[in-house]
Amino acid sequence: MIEVMDIVVFSLMGFGILFTLVRMIKGPKLSDRVVSLDTFNMIVIGVIVVLASVFKSSLYLDIAIVYAILAFLETVVFSRYLEGKNYGNN
Amino acid sequence: MEIISYVFMTIGGLFFFLGGLGVLRMPDTFNRIQAGTKATTLGAFSILIGVAFANPSWTAKIILIIVFIAISNPIGSSVIAKATYKSNNIPDNLVIDDLKDRGEDHDNV
Numbered sequence: 001m002i003e004v005m006d007i008v009v010f011s012l013m014g015f016g017i018l019f020t021l022v023r024m025i026k027g028p029k030l031s032d033r034v035v036s037l038d039t040f041n042m043i044v045i046g047v048i049v050v051l052a053s054v055f056k057s058s059l060y061l062d063i064a065i066v067y068a069i070l071a072f073l074e075t076v077v078f079s080r081y082l083e084g085k086n087y088g089n090n
Numbered sequence: 091m092e093i094i095s096y097v098f099m100t101i102g103g104l105f106f107f108l109g110g111l112g113v114l115r116m117p118d119t120f121n122r123i124q125a126g127t128k129a130t131t132l133g134a135f136s137i138l139i140g141v142a143f144a145n146p147s148w149t150a151k152i153i154l155i156i157v158f159i160a161i162s163n164p165i166g167s168s169v170i171a172k173a174t175y176k177s178n179n180i181p182d183n184l185v186i187d188d189l190k191d192r193g194e195d196h197d198n199v
Contacts, residue, residue, distance in 0.1 A: 005096040009137075012103030016110030023114050023122075031119045031174040038166055039113050039126035042159075043106050046137045049155075050099065052148075053141045061151045068155060072162040079166075079173040 006054055013050070016043045034078050041071035091143060098140030105133030118181035119174050127167040134159050 017040060024036040045064050052060030112125025135156060142152045174180075175189070 005100065009096075009099045009103040012100075012107045016103075016106040019110030019114040020126075029119065031170070031177070032122060034170055034173075035119065035122045035126050036113050038170065039109055039130055042130035042134055042163070043110065045155075045159075046102060046106055046134055049137055049141050049152075053095075053099075053144050056145075058145075058148055058151070061148060061155070065151070065155055065158070068158050068162070072166055075166040076169055079169045083173040083176050 006050070009050055010047075013043055013047055017047075030082055034075070034082060037078065038071075038075050041067075041074070045071070095140045095144035098136050098143060102133045102135070102137030102140060105129050105136060109133060118183070120171065120181070123167055123171055123174075127163060131159065131163045 020036045020040045020043065024033050024040070027033045027036060045068055048060055048064045048067060052058065052064070106129070109126055109129030112129060113122050116122045116125050138152050138156050142149050180187070
């Protein structure tokens with residue numbers, strides 16, 4: 001069911017997720033964490049779509065659509081929070 | 091058909107890898123926004139096109155996901171950049187700051 005090329009694609013995406021998680025843990029400011037969360041969400045959408053192709057099930061694509069919508073809303077909400085965070089300082 | 095699909099999926103995985111590497115290695119926040127958004131947009135397009143080649147009956151849903159990503163990812167990047175500028179997280183080695191030179195303060199971006 002899982003072939004060699006699937007393992008190659010999954011390991012490339014896994015290294016991408018690992019790098020964004022390292023940046024999310026040690027990011028010096030809050031904006032770096034928001035950027036790494038955005039990249040993380042996009043890589044997770046790719047992982048879900050490749051899983052749909054591996055398991056030959058079209059239901060995973062619906063999950064990918066809903067995850068894309070929620071990831072966009074999540075990015076906008078965290079950015080609005082970041083925007084209002086330092087309002088009194090300048 | 092299988093070979094074309096795996097070529098597209100490998101290109102997409104490579105772009106995801108490079109996007110994560112750019113987010114980890116770039117020096118300040120605006121460079122990380124560039125690397126993390128452009129590379130992953132192209133990577134997601136490649137992976138979705140590869141899956142559409144492997145399973146031709148899923149093309150409608152995959153086109154829906156591609157259109158949504160093409161609309162929402164630049165908007166998300168722009169919102170993050172605006173929030174980074176407005177919350178005074180500007181890097182120290184920024185050479186040109188046109189909004190500051192125009193005489194506007196950070197609240198009126």
